[in-house]
Amino acid sequence: MFLEDCQKLPSEDSEDEDMLSDGSNNEDDNKDAGDFGVEDGQDVSDKDTQELIGPIISPLRSISGPWHSRFTSIVLKGYILAGRRIHYVDSLHREYGTVVRLSPDEVAISNLEAFSQIHKVGSGFIRSACNGSLLAHREPEIRQKAELAVIKIREDAQAGSADILKWWTLMATDVVAHLSFGESFRMQELGKQTPYIDAIQAALLCGVVRNELSCTVNIFSQMLGQADGQEKTEITDIAVRTEAGNLIVAGSDTTAVTLIYLIWAVLKQPQLQASLELEVSDLSPDLTSEELKNAPLLNSVLEETLRLHGAAPGALPRVVPEKGLSVCGYFIPSGIVVSTQAYTLHRDSTIFQDAQRFDGYRFIDKSQMTAVQKTAMSPFGAGSRICIGLHLA
Numbered sequence: 001m002f003l004e005d006c007q008k009l010p011s012e013d014s015e016d017e018d019m020l021s022d023g024s025n026n027e028d029d030n031k032d033a034g035d036f037g038v039e040d041g042q043d044v045s046d047k048d049t050q051e052l053i054g055p056i057i058s059p060l061r062s063i064s065g066p067w068h069s070r071f072t073s074i075v076l077k078g079y080i081l082a083g084r085r086i087h088y089v090d091s092l093h094r095e096y097g098t099v100v101r102l103s104p105d106e107v108a109i110s111n112l113e114a115f116s117q118i119h120k121v122g123s124g125f126i127r128s129a130c131n132g133s134l135l136a137h138r139e140p141e142i143r144q145k146a147e148l149a150v151i152k153i154r155e156d157a158q159a160g161s162a163d164i165l166k167w168w169t170l171m172a173t174d175v176v177a178h179l180s181f182g183e184s185f186r187m188q189e190l191g192k193q194t195p196y197i198d199a200i201q202a203a204l205l206c207g208v209v210r211n212e213l214s215c216t217v218n219i220f221s222q223m224l225g226q227a228d229g230q231e232k233t234e235i236t237d238i239a240v241r242t243e244a245g246n247l248i249v250a251g252s253d254t255t256a257v258t259l260i261y262l263i264w265a266v267l268k269q270p271q272l273q274a275s276l277e278l279e280v281s282d283l284s285p286d287l288t289s290e291e292l293k294n295a296p297l298l299n300s301v302l303e304e305t306l307r308l309h310g311a312a313p314g315a316l317p318r319v320v321p322e323k324g325l326s327v328c329g330y331f332i333p334s335g336i337v338v339s340t341q342a343y344t345l346h347r348d349s350t351i352f353q354d355a356q357r358f359d360g361y362r363f364i365d366k367s368q369m370t371a372v373q374k375t376a377m378s379p380f381g382a383g384s385r386i387c388i389g390l391h392l393a
């Protein structure tokens, strides 16, 4: 049971407002599924049925949201195209509550219990995250690339100014390429992205990364080996190309963008910067991952960066399965898309005290984290579709 379930989030600029002032989700309508004329488990994904039901008797009609969400997704799409979906949805949660209608067939949810229900590992195929051994085997290569990035940043800074984001991006892309394909693109040495990477990013940035990827030291050698050993294989050239592009996009910009936010947030707090530098200077020059794991402030700053500035805080959409979803007194039938977003959960001041503030010490003692905070912290997603690059990142 989570506090403040099913209620409005405080507005961003009035964090101290009493969140309990409005205990409803803005609707007087009866929230019982029976009143929608839809039985539990009834599938409304069928297009004809949906058109027939229309906005008036839609099973979602009592879920609050902007008036147009009952008729069209055009406004939502406008925000998506403008790259503002996260902020738009966050503002809707603050206005309408934890369950908000976004379009005729999409509902956004920022209720933690529902979050767990939606993302928990089901009984079907379960994807597990990359395990630590990937990191252990590849640590020297990763460190060598990180050191090179720091050298390049220092050289540029000494010559006038350094484009830190550029070097983090080149570093992350080289690391992902090396681990995935067994060979780096050596973009750090070149000092720029290869046209090949430019093309992949342009083609895939708008797509959603959702492919089944196994996580091995060299993913492609395994895939191709499998293809060689079988007469019939599901793995086509196009699939290999798509997987390759997905990995590059999923692993490089996310890591680089998170790192640049970390630098920015720390530089804004000179006191924090000094303490962090002191902690890191006490570590051995080897900087093994074991040693890094035991640097409390460094890890706390990383967690806090992922909380406020993680690079993928947007919608994780899921289709409601046959049994439907009950959330905050609403019943959402099968076929409807429900989405949760870390951006809103991570800024919920009922979960994280002073949630809008970057507090580098917030996670200094992780044993103090409440169960609710642990569930809410989801910069890498959650459940069966959790980021496979989590440990590497």
Ligand code: HEM
Pocket: 127, 176, 209, 210, 211, 212, 213, 246, 247, 250, 251, 252, 254, 255, 258, 310, 311, 312, 313, 316, 317, 378, 379, 380, 381, 382, 384, 385, 386, 387, 388, 389, 390, 392, 393
């Ligand atoms: C700070 C860095 C990173 C962040 C914040 C991040 C975040 C995420 C999130 C939130 C998801 C879940 C998407 C969903 O549920 O629909 C995801 C999935 C994924 N990530 Fe990451 N990621 C990072 C780094 C990486 C790296 C380094 C790699 C690869 C080397 C990677 C590969 C993937 C892949 C392949 C998926 C898709 C998994 C699936 O569809 O089941 N990510 N990531």
